[in-house]
Amino acid sequence: MGLTERRKAATQLEIAREAAALFAERGADGVTAEEIARRAGVSPRTFYRYFRTKEEAVAPLLAGGAARWLELLAAAPAGLTVPQALAGAARDALAAPGEPEREAYRWTRGLLRAAAADPALRAVWLKVNQESEDALRAVLAARTGLDGRDLRTRLTAAAATAAIRVAIETWAEGDAPAAGPGSPADLGERAMRDLTAALDG
Template identity: 45%
Template sequence: MPDQQTRTSERTGRPPLTERRKAETRLEVARAAVRLFLAKGVAGTSAEEIAAEAGISVRTLWRYFPSKESCVMPLLTGGIEHTAECLRAWRRDQGVSDLLAMLTSGRIGSPGEVVAMMNLVRLARTDPGLRAVWLEAHREAEPAFAEALAHRAGLAEPDLVTAIQAAMINSALRVTVEHHAFNTETPESLAAATAEALVIAAQGLPT
């Protein structure tokens, strides 16, 4: 029989408390890693320092992340996860305008998290380890986008069309964040830039 915590989570649609705590811990580790990477550089920062900054043991850090560079992943995947959730919720009786409304209505993140993400993307431009993590986040996202689009189309699995549509959305998100990070100092305008990019990508989506 499910316990009270599980029943409450099922009713509210929220993840169990332990999962939320894990997510919060991962996010705090990511913030700590960014602070240290900016202050000391990636090469000059150790996993032990990240763990100490986040207030956890090194053993716990390795339980969550396979490398010190991957510690930043939670800060890079917020927009990707939001997009995947919206695509999964996009019904067949809804048009592209409804999808765009869902995509642009969610928060990209707190101002502090957006600034941290912008700094990370800038660092990833010259650090191979961080660049690999950034690209891996998007590589993992694309199949999720494709599966959601295939489900909406009534397909058992993604075909070439839905795979290309997923790649378009994925590329739009990645290019927008990179362009924004490299060309502007105003993180507040990222939401507007993302919305514009999604409108462009949506031109190739089914109505």
């Protein structure tokens, strides 16, 4: 990624963080795109260059873990089976070793709780998951040598993405910490192992 792309990504993430903070304070209905832009230090024009709606502004924050999962899966040792690689990548991608990751999870918890009652936010979350599933198909195809349109590849990508989504939603609904027992990494690895036990069979 070049310097310009990194700057754009950093700007998008800053907007996402400010949007998440404002949504947590007042709910999405009580926030305008102009307020988000002002808090992020950008103009409304810049905001709308990146996002069509205020709800879409949180997508980079929600998508961060998925991108990390795909990177780890693509880099997993060739000797691992697909189920082993999926579970290991899920555990490592969802880990929260430091305060930045734990802070991101606090935002994620607030957003997912709000999304349960906000169709627009829910749509953003589901879109992030669909995009992750589509990208996962390509990673799995490269790893297995199968066509990304192959039925097994599609089923594996759909089921694995759903397992991670359910694990994160389960965590967000409760009060478990971002690290340790009951955390996203713990639930994600457990969900993936339960799912992939069938794939090993």
